[in-house]
Amino acid sequence: MSLHRATGPRHRARAHPARQRRRSRRARLLRTLLASTAVLVLGGGAAAWYLYRELDSIGSSAALGPDAPKSTDGSTNILLMGLDTRKDQNGDELPHDVLKKLHAGSSEIGGYNANTLILLHVPAGGGKAKGFSIPRDDLVDIPGHGKDKIKKAYGLAKADEEERLLERGVKDRHELEQAGREAGRRSQIETVRTFLGVPVDHFAEVNLAGFYHLADALGGVEVCLNHPVEDRYSGADFPAGKQKLNAQEALAFVRQRHGLPRGDLDRTRRQQAFLASALHQANSLGTLTNPGRLLDLKDVVKENVVLDKGWGVLSFVKEARNLTGGNVEFTTLPVESFAKHHGEDVNIVDRDLVRRRVQEQTGQLKPEHGAQKDGGGKDSGHDDPKVSGGGVPCVD
Numbered sequence: 332m333s334l335h336r337a338t339g340p341r342h343r344a345r346a347h348p349a350r351q352r353r354r355s356r357r358a359r360l361l362r363t364l365l366a367s368t369a370v371l372v373l374g375g376g377a378a379a380w381y382l383y384r385e386l387d388s389i390g391s392s393a394a395l396g397p398d399a400p401k402s403t404d405g406s407t408n409i410l411l412m413g414l415d416t417r418k419d420q421n422g423d424e425l426p427h428d429v430l431k432k433l434h435a436g437s438s439e440i441g442g443y444n445a446n447t448l449i450l451l452h453v454p455a456g457g458g459k460a461k462g463f464s465i466p467r468d469d470l471v472d473i474p475g476h477g478k479d480k481i482k483k484a485y486g487l488a489k490a491d492e493e494e495r496l497l498e499r500g501v502k503d504r505h506e507l508e509q510a511g512r513e514a515g516r517r518s519q520i521e522t523v524r525t526f527l528g529v530p531v532d533h534f535a536e537v538n539l540a541g542f543y544h545l546a547d548a549l550g551g552v553e554v555c556l557n558h559p560v561e562d563r564y565s566g567a568d569f570p571a572g573k574q575k576l577n578a579q580e581a582l583a584f585v586r587q588r589h590g591l592p593r594g595d596l597d598r599t600r601r602q603q604a605f606l607a608s609a610l611h612q613a614n615s616l617g618t619l620t621n622p623g624r625l626l627d628l629k630d631v632v633k634e635n636v637v638l639d640k641g642w643g644v645l646s647f648v649k650e651a652r653n654l655t656g657g658n659v660e661f662t663t664l665p666v667e668s669f670a671k672h673h674g675e676d677v678n679i680v681d682r683d684l685v686r687r688r689v690q691e692q693t694g695q696l697k698p699e700h701g702a703q704k705d706g707g708g709k710d711s712g713h714d715d716p717k718v719s720g721g722g723v724p725c726v727d
Contacts, residue, residue, distance in 0.1 A: 405455025413447025
């Protein structure tokens with residue numbers, strides 16, 4: 332029921348603007364007080380997500396659509412998408428000082444590839460959550476474009492939508508950008524959903540600048556390296572062992588692939604390790620129970636992260652607690668071999684094997700008895716160590 336709806340003859344006149352502003356301020360204050368009370372009453376990860384919902388409606392994308400397949404067993408599948416674009420949410424160039432900190436070249440580099448794709452499965456009623464990293468160069472079917480690298484689904488659909496709108500006479504640059512990105516999200520979600528054979532309940536998208544600001548809001552993140560590294564492309568220059576990285580260093584850490592034994596596949600494990608460490612740090616430092624820290628983090632999320640509309644955060648409270656408590660394990664989906672496709676390096680994957688692996692580990696399919704685990708192909712991943720939460724995992 333609207334607070335400003337007229338209820339009788341006395342209220343037919345239009346409210347005075349100053350009175351409306353006072354009511355608006357009171358409404359905002361009430362929401363803030365409710366959120367602060369929730370912090371005290373609910374505690375832990377629950378308060379964090381409740382505060383996000385009460386202070387601001389962060390969800391801003393309708394890319395999932397009302398008819399998208401959803402999990403029916405009470406579990407939640409979240410697709411994390413990291414874009415390699417050097418532009419902001421409106422398609423504008425990032426400030427020069429920000430680009431310099433990113434150490435990622437000009438705003439014309441990177442396009443709109445989804446270079447990071449992680450499906451996070453949170454089981455119903457608690458239990459260990461599982462994160463499945465999808466190597467960005469996996470050769471898969473992309474709707475309307477045949478076979479191509481899975482990371483390209485976003486950018487290809489974005490370009491198609493913008494071209495279609497231009498032909499219809501749309502000229503506003505920001506309108507084209509927003510419509511193109513929504514088309515890109517829809518295509519990327521559909522491509523991943525079809526490839527893995529599981530529903531996607533929610534998604535989160537962040538670009539390079541967003542990653543930088545999130546790491547900065549956390550006060551940096553601790554990581555651990557098995558060996559010292561130095562890479563002029565990403566700017567990574569770190570000794571072996573545990574160390575605290577600031578936001579700029581953290582971005583270099585997750586972007587490095589040159590000089591690593593398995594290139595992109597090792598970079599995927601860097602991303603997993605960073606996420607595990609960040610979740611551990613958020614819990615150990617009380618980030619999710621400190622209203623001041625939460626407000627700082629909320630502002631960063633609002634500016635740099637895109638979430639789907641209607642994300643039922645309160646229903647995710649218990650699972651969020653598990654994630655920050657370290658009850659999560661990451662793995663990289665298997666790659667069979669490597670090849671060339673239209674002159675580009677790609678990963679050859681066995682889609683049936685990948686589907687079976689994900690569906691078995693998410694409880695949608697019973698494990699096949701007597702089947703050769705993970706196919707045994709080259710770099711299939713069955714000997715690839717998993718990255719577990721609850722601490723600071725060491726990686727190459």
